[in-house]
Amino acid sequence: MSPVGFWESLLAARMAVFIGIFHSMFAAVCAIAIGSFCGIVMGFIMTFARKYVVFPFRLFVDVVRGIPGLVVVFTIYYFLDVFLRSYGVKLPALMAGIIALSVTNTAQMAELTRGALQAIPRGQIEAGKAIGFRFGQILYYILLPQALIQMLPPWVNSATETVKGTTLLMLIGISDLLLVTQQLIATNNHALKYYCFIGLIYFLLNTVIEFTGKAAEKRLRFDGG
Amino acid sequence: MEDSLLRIRRLGKWFGSLKVFEGVDLDVNAGEVVSIIGASGSGKTTLLRCINLLETFQAGSILLDGNPVGYHEENSKRKRFPERIIARQRLLTGMVFQQFNLFPHMTALGNVSLGLRKVKKLPRAEAEKEASRWLERVGLGDRTHSRPSQLSGGQQQRVAIARAIAMNPKILLFDEPTSALDPELVGEVLNVIKQLAADGATMLIVTHEMRFAYEVSDKVVFMDNGKIASMGTPTEIFEERKSDRLKEFLSTFNN
């Protein structure tokens, strides 16, 4: 029995916990940003490009979405590791983790974007052409804003999944929040309290995301409600 | 004889092996209102979409203001203009769609001013002033900040008309502008179109509103069987009814 109380032990380990939170948040934010950007671009390509251009992207999206996140993380980590090592570069685990989460997120966002674009009636494109718009202007002023509004709720969903997905990163040796916590637990007997504590932190992070999403939705909504 | 604003010669359109029409000749002079009538599937919408360059066409030519649009001859080969030029040529025509096709994420004012700002490159304030002027003209001066979802069908179609005419096209094309409307909202839209006609706008109107076509048109075109089957003044078309097909078609409207 350790004589140290939960709060005392947490206080003592605060730096490690902060670093854990930072790693998790940093990875999540990067992955969401990169994944959203690449995914939206990919979604547009998959909707409007020629069939043979679409094919490799389609394959990428289906493959990534079809395998567990953990497998994606491991595959990318080991692939990048072996590949870069042959050039004498050592990839930091955090970087590999962010790339892996971004890949998963990109596939998710690409599919979301494609779905949202497909749901926009063809008449919107024609109305844009009729006022003399070129294709790029139609994309930017007409399709993109409508797609983004459509995508917001599922986007929030996928962002929260990404935050939860950061827990996979401990498996490639990144001291994310979960790994840090587990190391702490090994030195005392407050396991339940610690798990409740980090559960609360993940929950708070995702609540912030959902709240932001709801607020954005309210501002952007065009159904008149 | 004066040069017509819109001159269509030997126009032919196929969807794969399906012929929609062939050998279509049509002239619309400045200030004229021409109505197109005909049975469902006779190619009325397709003809308008060809003029607006939303469809390709396989034969013939369309001249707007004396210049060919859509295709040109190069080394005696027929070539489609590049999209950049097509986009500019589309500004010669304004299109009002059956389903309005307003941009749902923008207000009425945004819908009408978007093209003025981004295509005509007017500064925002000027574009919005111009847009409100047109919204007033169609009787919606008090709804400039409404989203399409907050407007009735008739109001939406009037915004769409303002959006088309604000770009100052040479000719306005209407594809059954009242077909998607509840009967009680048809009148307000037709009145706006009549007003534009009275103000001298050049218009080509596909419609199933025979009384309206009779009243507003200088010329009526009857499409049937992949061609223009009859063309004449409203009196010639609606009262004299020279061909059997025309008689048969008009008898389905008890007017």
Ligand SMILES: Nc1ncnc2c1ncn2[C@@H]1O[C@H](COP(=O)(O)OP(=O)(O)OP(=O)(O)O)[C@@H](O)[C@H]1O
């Ligand atoms: N995109 C398309 N692909 C293939 N066939 C088409 C396409 N659009 C129209 N058609 C065909 O072309 C013919 C003419 O259609 P169009 O819509 O121009 O008729 P319409 O006179 O406008 O009819 P309505 O009064 O019902 O609106 C029809 O046989 C239609 O099925």
Ligand SMILES: [Mg+2]
């Ligand atoms: Mg039609």
